[in-house]
Amino acid sequence: MIEVRRAVLAGHKLRIHYAAAGQTARWRTVDPIGLVTVRDRGYLLATRSGADRTYRLSRMLAAEELPETAQRPNRVDLDRIWRERSA
Numbered sequence: 001m002i003e004v005r006r007a008v009l010a011g012h013k014l015r016i017h018y019a020a021a022g023q024t025a026r027w028r029t030v031d032p033i034g035l036v037t038v039r040d041r042g043y044l045l046a047t048r049s050g051a052d053r054t055y056r057l058s059r060m061l062a063a064e065e066l067p068e069t070a071q072r073p074n075r076v077d078l079d080r081i082w083r084e085r086s087a
Contacts, residue, residue: 003063004044008032013070014046017062018055025061031070034078038086045081047071054085 007014014032019025030046030053037043042057 001057001060001063003065004057004060005035007065008035010065011070013066013068015064015066016055016060019059019061031072033072033081034076036078036082045078045085052085
């Protein structure tokens with residue numbers, strides 16, 4: 001999704017309409033950290049209300065880049081973050 005990529009690169013908050021497995025889609029506002037691809041699936045690594053979150057891109061029904069700056073670390077090691085979250 002181009003809006004997701006744009007928000008990640010710009011360092012802006014992101015509003016996503018997301019359908020978690022077995023749940024009704026809801027709008028969420030997240031602080032994007034980065035994008036990873038694992039076994040041909042794309043994921044957004046983010047935080048929501050300070051908690052680590054991982055969102056599968058194929059479950060996003062819509063996305064909107066917000067003008068607010070995302071809260072995220074200055075340096076990001078996506079490989080390390082993915083290993084920690086997928087363990």
